[in-house]
Amino acid sequence: MNCEVCQLKELVVEPFEIREVLRCILHTIVFHRALGLVRPKDVDSELFEITYVQCGDVELEKKIEEKIDQFAGWVDKHPNRKSQVCLSFYEVKSKQPTWFSNKTERLHWEQWYVNLHVINPKAHGKFRHTKAAVDHGENSLEERSSRRAVLEASLREVLFQIIKFVNEKKDHIPQVSNSEVISFPYEITIPSSSDSSFGWHTDVFKRMLQTGHPTMLS
Amino acid sequence: MGSSSCNLFSEPAIIEQVITEFFTKSVHIILETRSPYVSSRNYSGEQFISSPSPSSSSSSSSVRPRDKWFNLALGDCPAALENFDLWRQSNLEPVVIDVILTRRPSHHHDVLHSPNSARDQFSNWTSGQDEFVQDSKSEKIVERWIIQYENRNSGNATKESCSGAKKGSSANCQSSEMSAMYKKTYKKSIIMLRSLYTMVRLLPSYKVFRDLNSSGQIHPLSLSHRISSFAVPFTREEDAEMNQFGFTPVDTPGGRLSLSVSYLMKLDDVSSETSTPLSTQFIPDYVGSPTIDPLKRFHSLPSSLPAYASFSRRHSWSTDHGTTPSVSQSPSPTYSNACVFRANPNSRIPSRNRLCDNSPSACSVPNNASMVHRKDTSFDEYWPSGPSPPFSPSTSPCPPTHVSSDHPQNALFRTESAPVNIPLPRIGKNSLLNQGLPPSPSKVKGLKQGSAPRADVKTHISTSSTSHMSSPESKLQARKELTKIGDFHTGMTLQKALSFGKDETGNLPGLKLSSCTSPRIPFSRSSSRLSFLDEFDDSDFACPFAVDVEDIGDSCNRIEPLDKQGQTSENLESTGLLTVRKSQDAAVSALVRMLKNAPPLHQEICEPLSSQVIRDETGNSSIEQNSCDTEVVAANPSSAASVAGMTTSGFIRSRTAADAFEELRGFKAMREQLVRQASPQIPDSTGGGS
Numbered sequence: 001m002n003c004e005v006c007q008l009k010e011l012v013v014e015p016f017e018i019r020e021v022l023r024c025i026l027h028t029i030v031f032h033r034a035l036g037l038v039r040p041k042d043v044d045s046e047l048f049e050i051t052y053v054q055c056g057d058v059e060l061e062k063k064i065e066e067k068i069d070q071f072a073g074w075v076d077k078h079p080n081r082k083s084q085v086c087l088s089f090y091e092v093k094s095k096q097p098t099w100f101s102n103k104t105e106r107l108h109w110e111q112w113y114v115n116l117h118v119i120n121p122k123a124h125g126k127f128r129h130t131k132a133a134v135d136h137g138e139n140s141l142e143e144r145s146s147r148r149a150v151l152e153a154s155l156r157e158v159l160f161q162i163i164k165f166v167n168e169k170k171d172h173i174p175q176v177s178n179s180e181v182i183s184f185p186y187e188i189t190i191p192s193s194s195d196s197s198f199g200w201h202t203d204v205f206k207r208m209l210q211t212g213h214p215t216m217l218s
Numbered sequence: 219m220g221s222s223s224c225n226l227f228s229e230p231a232i233i234e235q236v237i238t239e240f241f242t243k244s245v246h247i248i249l250e251t252r253s254p255y256v257s258s259r260n261y262s263g264e265q266f267i268s269s270p271s272p273s274s275s276s277s278s279s280s281v282r283p284r285d286k287w288f289n290l291a292l293g294d295c296p297a298a299l300e301n302f303d304l305w306r307q308s309n310l311e312p313v314v315i316d317v318i319l320t321r322r323p324s325h326h327h328d329v330l331h332s333p334n335s336a337r338d339q340f341s342n343w344t345s346g347q348d349e350f351v352q353d354s355k356s357e358k359i360v361e362r363w364i365i366q367y368e369n370r371n372s373g374n375a376t377k378e379s380c381s382g383a384k385k386g387s388s389a390n391c392q393s394s395e396m397s398a399m400y401k402k403t404y405k406k407s408i409i410m411l412r413s414l415y416t417m418v419r420l421l422p423s424y425k426v427f428r429d430l431n432s433s434g435q436i437h438p439l440s441l442s443h444r445i446s447s448f449a450v451p452f453t454r455e456e457d458a459e460m461n462q463f464g465f466t467p468v469d470t471p472g473g474r475l476s477l478s479v480s481y482l483m484k485l486d487d488v489s490s491e492t493s494t495p496l497s498t499q500f501i502p503d504y505v506g507s508p509t510i511d512p513l514k515r516f517h518s519l520p521s522s523l524p525a526y527a528s529f530s531r532r533h534s535w536s537t538d539h540g541t542t543p544s545v546s547q548s549p550s551p552t553y554s555n556a557c558v559f560r561a562n563p564n565s566r567i568p569s570r571n572r573l574c575d576n577s578p579s580a581c582s583v584p585n586n587a588s589m590v591h592r593k594d595t596s597f598d599e600y601w602p603s604g605p606s607p608p609f610s611p612s613t614s615p616c617p618p619t620h621v622s623s624d625h626p627q628n629a630l631f632r633t634e635s636a637p638v639n640i641p642l643p644r645i646g647k648n649s650l651l652n653q654g655l656p657p658s659p660s661k662v663k664g665l666k667q668g669s670a671p672r673a674d675v676k677t678h679i680s681t682s683s684t685s686h687m688s689s690p691e692s693k694l695q696a697r698k699e700l701t702k703i704g705d706f707h708t709g710m711t712l713q714k715a716l717s718f719g720k721d722e723t724g725n726l727p728g729l730k731l732s733s734c735t736s737p738r739i740p741f742s743r744s745s746s747r748l749s750f751l752d753e754f755d756d757s758d759f760a761c762p763f764a765v766d767v768e769d770i771g772d773s774c775n776r777i778e779p780l781d782k783q784g785q786t787s788e789n790l791e792s793t794g795l796l797t798v799r800k801s802q803d804a805a806v807s808a809l810v811r812m813l814k815n816a817p818p819l820h821q822e823i824c825e826p827l828s829s830q831v832i833r834d835e836t837g838n839s840s841i842e843q844n845s846c847d848t849e850v851v852a853a854n855p856s857s858a859a860s861v862a863g864m865t866t867s868g869f870i871r872s873r874t875a876a877d878a879f880e881e882l883r884g885f886k887a888m889r890e891q892l893v894r895q896a897s898p899q900i901p902d903s904t905g906g907g908s
Contacts, residue, residue, distance in 0.1 A: 040291075167410065
């Protein structure tokens with residue numbers, strides 16, 4: 001099965017923006033893959049002038065929040081870094097019966113990579129300005145708001161990118177076999193604490209999952 | 219389009235339906251976030267009052283069949299969409315939705331126009347032209363959505379249509395393939411609509427829409443839209459400004475569905491303006507608002523009159539309506555109507571309007587209105603013959619007078635503006651407070667004054683909703699005729715009136731008391747109404763509600779014997795009331811005429827009579843009566859001007875003949891009983907309760 005991969009445009013975010021950004025993106029993606037009867041819920045982003053759509057599925061919401069928390073925790077420990085959050089959809093196929101029990105296999109058919117460049121605004125400012133900290137404080141407000149506007153525009157772009165992708169790639173979507181709101185199993189993966197770089201791959205996580213890697217929550 | 223019908227056969231019926239629903243859903247999604255006041259955002263669970271169509275307005279909260287299409291449950295159908303199905307002729311016609319951002323110099327324009335958008339759109343649908351005529355104003359098309367179905371193989375159309383015709387043989391072998399195709403198409407269109415749903419919220423217009431909907435202020439901007447079947451080309455300039463986004467078309471077995479949008483990325487120049495504070499245009503809303511002090515409302519009356527004419531407040535009111543926390547509220551339009559009916563004895567006309575607006579059956583507004591009127595009128599005549607004496611008595615006229623002097627206007631406003639069940643508690647308090655007050659001359663004056671505007675409104679409304687009957691003479695004549703007719707047709711009209719009342723009350727037996735919004739109601743409830751109820755319970759007197767206040771008042775005042783009804787009405791004519799009533803009479807007569815031809819509007823509501831129903835009706839009657847009494851006190855001594863607004867026209871609506879007949883029989887019996895009772899002593903509406 002072919003697995004469509006969408007690399008979303010990288011967003012430069014400050015740590016406190018991570019949550020809203022991820023909410024926007026993840027919910028928007030899932031909304032397009034929730035093919036069950038949905039009563040959409042419009043959510044106005046708290047940080048941005050953006051309204052995104054949720055499926056109104058409590059479990060999904062919970063899971064996304066949980067993952068976002070984890071990611072925020074990871075970012076705390078690994079500041080100023082580029083990182084990825086991956087949302088992937090898969091089908092569950094039972095493996096051929098082998099000697100190690102009747103395990104199931106996750107066949108991913110779509111993966112969304114949310115690319116975030118988390119910056120520490122102060123460090124960022126120092127990088128550009130060699131001025132004293134006081135001066136920097138004066139500038140930061142202005143700088144922040146303009147940066148916020150840029151981020152908002154970029155985020156909007158990413159959402160457009162999702163819409164485009166969703167429109168262009170439809171043939172790989174497996175048949176809907178249930179009537180649930182969230183039609184397909186999905187997983188959200190974040191860089192694990194053992195990853196020193198962002199060059200990880202979901203296959204790694206898959207393997208880790210199967211081997212019960214301590215840091216991975218399913 | 220000659221080949222179009224042929225082409226349609228090239229898609230299997232089920233796909234055809236998917237395509238049709240796709241159009242509908244798309245339009246729904248778009249309008250939901252572009253047509254202010256009808257969005258799911260502030261959708262409150264109530265029907266859209268503005269909707270002229272009875273179809274979907276009542277079934278708001280539950281999952282409707284259409285929600286299941288594409289597994290996307292949307293808010294209630296925008297009013298404009300209700301006509302959509304009718305408007306669309308063929309799936310081969312594209313649907314072009316232009317979203318127009320308008321900046322108006324005057325708010326007036328906005329207020330008057332937005333509520334009628336549904337109708338505007340409808341007319342646009344049919345014409346689809348003259349789009350840019352108004353471009354010279356500050357209108358700008360900010361988005362253009364084009365939904366289109368393209369038939370891929372028009373050359374094969376004939377062949378395929380033939381195969382479609384002989385379904386029986388060929389369909390079987392194709393069915394499995396077909397169903398696979400269908401599933402694929404359907405799934406893809408689901409996704410497409412999901413992305414459309416997301417998209418409409420990402421485009422800049424959405425922000426404008428949100429601002430418009432969320433703020434209680436008048437915005438210098440407004441959003442409107444036109445739906446047509448072809449796109450008037452943009453000018454080169456416009457085209458250059460526009461961004462394009464094409465959703466990837468969904469292939470169907472015989473063609474493809476495509477959806478695209480051209481949009482202005484920058485609305486900044488227009489949208490960034492600060493919104494202005496409320497203008498006088500909105501005052502009517504507040505005037506009518508139950509939360510406002512009655513006196514205040516009264517003061518602002520004159521300025522609000524123009525707004526009524528245009529029904530401009532319907533929308534805003536409907537929103538309010540939905541959000542009103544009142545327990546008594548019911549989603550059923552009927553209910554609210556009934557409420558109005560009972561609650562605003564003074565404001566019959568408005569209530570009529572309300573009926574039209576609100577009720578699912580109100581699609582034919584004129585009919586509805588006329589019916590109401592007619593019944594009313596005829597009932598006028600009838601009434602005197604009935605148990606009028608019970609009403610006439612002293613019935614603490616003071617409080618009512620006071621109330622009426624203050625509230626007729628309110629009632630008007632309410633009715634006109636808002637099919638709203640006005641929150642009772644507060645009003646109730648007011649009226650109760652008022653109760654103890656003596657009928658001061660000044661109040662009487664106020665009543666008179668109040669009545670004049672009311673009469674105007676009434677006339678106006680009737681004119682707008684039905685036919686013209688503006689000349690005083692004609693009105694007068696009509697009235698007289700009506701009177702005569704009334705005598706002859708008492709039975710029939712009575713039936714109607716009865717049935718009407720029955721249905722109304724039948725739907726909301728227990729609710730009535732709490733639901734009544736008019737200041738008057740609580741009053742009557744507390745004082746006379748209950749007693750009346752009792753009294754009439756004994757006799758099972760059922761249908762006083764239809765009584766015209768004037769007549770009642772008249773009879774009441776004079777304490778006429780029961781059987782003098784004919785005289786009473788004539789007396790009325792001869793008294794000063796006559797002049798005052800002219801305009802109303804004219805309206806009434808016009809309505810009556812229309813009514814004659816009108817079929818029953820509320821058939822679905824017809825339910826078996828219950829004792830409770832009768833009770834309610836009685837309650838109604840008492841209310842009316844109350845108001846009548848009040849008015850009588852005020853009006854008779856002075857000029858009859860005060861009575862002008864009082865004609866009870868608005869409430870009655872037709873039921874099935876059977877219902878009416880049944881009730882009529884009961885009524886007759888009751889009446890006899892009453893007559894017997896009444897002769898020894900005239901029952902008092904307030905204290906007379908047994």
